[in-house]
Amino acid sequence: VWVIAHGIVGRADLPIPTELFGVGAALVLVLSFLALAAGWSRPRLERVPERVLLRVPVAVEAILGAAGVAAFAATVWAGLEGTSAQSANLAPTAVYVGFWIAVPFASLVLGDVFRLLSPWRAVGRYGVEPWTRRADAFGVWFGMFARLAPLARRDDGRLVLRPPVAGAARLRAIAGTTAVLVIGIGSTGFDGAKEGPLFNDLAGTIQDALTGAGLTKGFALELAFVVGLLVAVALVGAIWRLGTLGMPPAGDGRTALARRFVHALIPIAAAYLVAHYFSLLAYNGQDLWRLASDPLGNGADYFGGAGATIDYSVVSATAIWYVQTGALVLGHVAGLVLAHDRALAVYGSPRAATRSQLVMLVVMVLFTLLGMWLLSAALNT
C-alpha cells in the first residue's frame, strides 16, 4: 500500500522570486538579533507569571481519554478489516493526518492535548506517568510543541495562561532530548527534500549503484531513502553542533552547556512542522469526516459524512506559501529569543550573552534558508 502523505497543492502565484523570500527571512533574523542585543538585557523567561484560568474537571479528562481509546480502536479496526484502497480506508489518514499532524498543531495552541487523549495513559495503571513523560516517543514529541502554547495544564489539573513560547524555557533536557529534536527536524526536512529535484536525482544514482551491486530495484530505492533520511538528520545535527561549539564555555562542560540551549530547537521543529504539513492538514484533514463516517470503505455512513468531499478552495496555494514562510521566520525568531534569554542567565552580562550567540545566529539563518530551500524546491517541482 502506497500512502501519499501530502496535500495536493497547486502552484503558488508569487510576486517575487522565492530566493528573495530567503533573503528577507535572513534579514528579519539579523534585525531581531540586533533588537535583542539592544533591548533584552535581563533573563525574562526563566520565570514567567502564569494566570490560573480554571481547574479541568476529572470528567473532561475521562471523556477525552475515552475518545482517544475509541479513535485508536477505530483506526486499528479499519486497518485490519477495511478496504486496501488507501483513499477509502480511515487508518492511513487517521494516522498520518489526524494523529501525526493534527495533534501537534492542536498542541501548539491548546497545550498538551495528547496527554489527555493518549489511549495508553487512559487505560494504563502502573508506571504510566514516567513512561508517558519520558519513554513514549509520541508523548515526548507532542509535549515539545505543547511547551510553545499559551495554555498549559498543571499537574494539579489547573489550566493556566502564560506567554506563548515561554514554556519551552522550562524544558529540563536529559540524554536523548537533543536527539529527539534533531531527528524531528531532520526527518521533517527530509520529507520536504524528497519532493525536490536534488534528492530525486541523487536517489536515482544511489538506486542504480545498489541495483548494480545485486539488490532489487525496490529495495535499492528504499535504501536510497534511508540514506537520504540519515544525511538530513546528520546535516541538522551538524548545524546544531556548530551553534553549540560557537558558544564560550560556561564551566559545566560542553554537553551540559548544549543541553541548556537545546530548547531553542523546539520552535524550529514547530516551524518545520507547520511549513511542511500545513497544506496536508488544510486539505486532507477535511477528509477525516468522510472517512470517520465510512471507516472501512464498505459504504457505511455512521455520521452522515460519507459523501463529503475536500474543498480545495478553503485556502489558496499562495496563502499556503505565506503561512509556510511566515512559520519559518516566526519559529526561528522565537528560537533566537529563547537562546538569547538563556545566554543572559548563563553568561550574566548582555554583552557576553550577545557575543555568545553570534554563531547561533548563523545557525538560525542556516536553518531558515534550509527550510526555505526545501519549500521552494517542492514548489517548483
Next chain:
Amino acid sequence: VTVVLAHAGHWLPQLLYLAPLVVLIGAIVVGRLRERRERRSGEQSD
C-alpha cells in the same frame, strides 16, 4: 493628495515578514517599561 499604492495587493503580504520583528520589539518595550516600574516601586519602598 492621493497616495497611490500601485499593486499593493502584491507586495503588502511581504510586510507580514516583519510581524515577528514587530512583536519582538513590542515585547522588549513592554519588558523594559515593566522593569522600570518595578525599579521605581523598589526605590520608593526603600
